[in-house]
Amino acid sequence: MVSRGYVEIGFVQSRSNFPMFVYRDGPEIMILLLHIDDIVLTASYLSHISAFIRTLGVEFEVKDLGTLNCFLGIEVSHLSESFMSSPSDAHFEVVKHILRYLKDALGHGLLLQRSTDSSLLVAYSDANWAGCPNTRRSTTGYYVFLGPNLISWSAKKQHTISRSSDETEYRALAYVCVDTVWI
Structure with a gap:
C-alpha cells in the first residue's frame, strides 16, 4: 500500500481525514493529500516540496503540475494578500461589523434540552x-x-x-x- 510508504518516511496519517498525511520536523511542516493517483502537497518551504518530489521520483513516475488550480472538481484560488499580514481599511470595517453584531446578539442563545439519547x-x-x-x-x-x-x-x-x-x-x-x- 502506497500510504505505508509515506508513514515509513516520517508522515503521520490523519485520524479524521484518512487521505491526509502530515510531516513535522521542528518548524517544518509538510501536508500531503492523496486521492487515487493525485497528490496535493504544501509545505512551510518551497525547497522542501521540491526535495520531496525528487524523492518520490526515485520510486514512481512523477509529473509536477505546478501551482494547484483545481482538485476533485473544486476550483482553488490563491490570494495575494493575507488579512493578518497586511490588513486594510476594508478588513477593519468587516471586523467592526462582526463586533457590532456580536454586541447586539449577547442576549440570544440556544435552548439545550436534556435527553436520554443526548450522546447521539x-x-x-x-x-x-x-x-x-x-x-x-x-x-x-x-x-x-x-x-x-x-x-x-x-x-x-x-x-x-x-x-x-x-x-x-x-x-x-x-x-x-x-x-x-x-x-
Whole structure:
C-alpha cells in the first residue's frame, strides 16, 4: 500500500481525514493529500516540496503540475494578500461589523434540552444542483443535532459550479462531515 510508504518516511496519517498525511520536523511542516493517483502537497518551504518530489521520483513516475488550480472538481484560488499580514481599511470595517453584531446578539442563545439519547450525534445534508438561475451555482445546507438539540447548521451557495447533482451532493456531504468531525 502506497500510504505505508509515506508513514515509513516520517508522515503521520490523519485520524479524521484518512487521505491526509502530515510531516513535522521542528518548524517544518509538510501536508500531503492523496486521492487515487493525485497528490496535493504544501509545505512551510518551497525547497522542501521540491526535495520531496525528487524523492518520490526515485520510486514512481512523477509529473509536477505546478501551482494547484483545481482538485476533485473544486476550483482553488490563491490570494495575494493575507488579512493578518497586511490588513486594510476594508478588513477593519468587516471586523467592526462582526463586533457590532456580536454586541447586539449577547442576549440570544440556544435552548439545550436534556435527553436520554443526548450522546447521539446526527447530521443531515442536502443540496440543490444549479439552483441559482443567474449563476447556476448550487446551494448546500446541513444540520447537526446532539440528541434533540440543534448544535450546528449551515446553508450557503457553493463557490464553484457543479457539473452534476452527484457532485453537489458530495460537496454537501463533505461540508457536514468536516463539521461533524470537528464537533
